[in-house]
Amino acid sequence: MEQRQVNPMLKTALEFGPILGFFAAYLWLKDRTFVIGGTEYEGFIVVTAGFIPVFLVCMGALWALTGHLSRMQVVTAVLIVVFGGLSVWLNDDRFFKMKPTLIYLLFGGALAIGLMRGESWLQYVMDGLVPLQREGWMILTKRVAGFFLLLAVLNEVIWRTMDTEVWVYFKTFGLTVAIFLFFMFQGGLFKQYGTQDADEE
Structure with a gap:
């Protein structure tokens, strides 16, 4: 599939936006503890849980706009889902x-x-x-x-x-x-x- 051109600023925002968002959210919530379903979660775990869908949405938008994702992006997305999901699921x-x-x-x-x-x-x-x-x-x-x-x-x-x-x-x-x-x-x-x-x- 031919890769389509996309606004460089938009492409950069989709690639780096989730990471910067994770950083900002962590600074905001790092000292807070959340009780969800009777279990306590530190701010880092909550931010990780939010980062996963945001990252996937941005990668999906990038794929829709360019018609292409590199192998590195695909593997990174899989590992984020797997290891981020394990951190949230096991609260670790x-x-x-x-x-x-x-x-x-x-x-x-x-x-x-x-x-x-x-x-x-x-x-x-x-x-x-x-x-x-x-x-x-x-x-x-x-x-x-x-x-x-x-x-x-x-x-x-x-x-x-x-x-x-x-x-x-x-x-x-x-x-x-x-x-x-x-x-x-x-x-x-x-x-x-x-x-x-x-x-x-």
């Missing part, structure tokens, strides 16, 4: 905090398997966004796989050793900034192995 925030770890392990591991087969599976996902020679894709894939595995370890360390508020700040801003900086520092690779100039000539 640990499951939701484990979710980023599993996401990064899955994608980092998948990229590593592709590399062992002599393939860059990252290229299949990003080929339209980043024009690179094959050697460049292989190098970038190795770096991204290692970076994802590092983020998985970092998430585990933070949620297991620090309080929930630190983890929420890390999840909302720390991971986003880390990914942004990582790709910024790949500028030399993109310049050396980029194919755009060759195509123009």
Whole structure:
């Protein structure tokens, strides 16, 4: 199915709106306790319960507007439903905090398997966004796989050793900034192995 163009601001709002909404709701409700059906739930669990349908609605709207969702978005949505649902059902925030770890392990591991087969599976996902020679894709894939595995370890360390508020700040801003900086520092690779100039000539 051909991907349709959509207003970039709207696309960004649908992708990042639920995360920022989760952060704002957590700051608002973090010190409150709710009794639902005779069971006490901390604010974090209530916010998690609200985040799941909001995220799914935004992903559904994005799919309706563009006609496309990446594999990463689909897998992320499934893990949010599963691990977020477990946190709410069992009244245990640990499951939701484990979710980023599993996401990064899955994608980092998948990229590593592709590399062992002599393939860059990252290229299949990003080929339209980043024009690179094959050697460049292989190098970038190795770096991204290692970076994802590092983020998985970092998430585990933070949620297991620090309080929930630190983890929420890390999840909302720390991971986003880390990914942004990582790709910024790949500028030399993109310049050396980029194919755009060759195509123009």
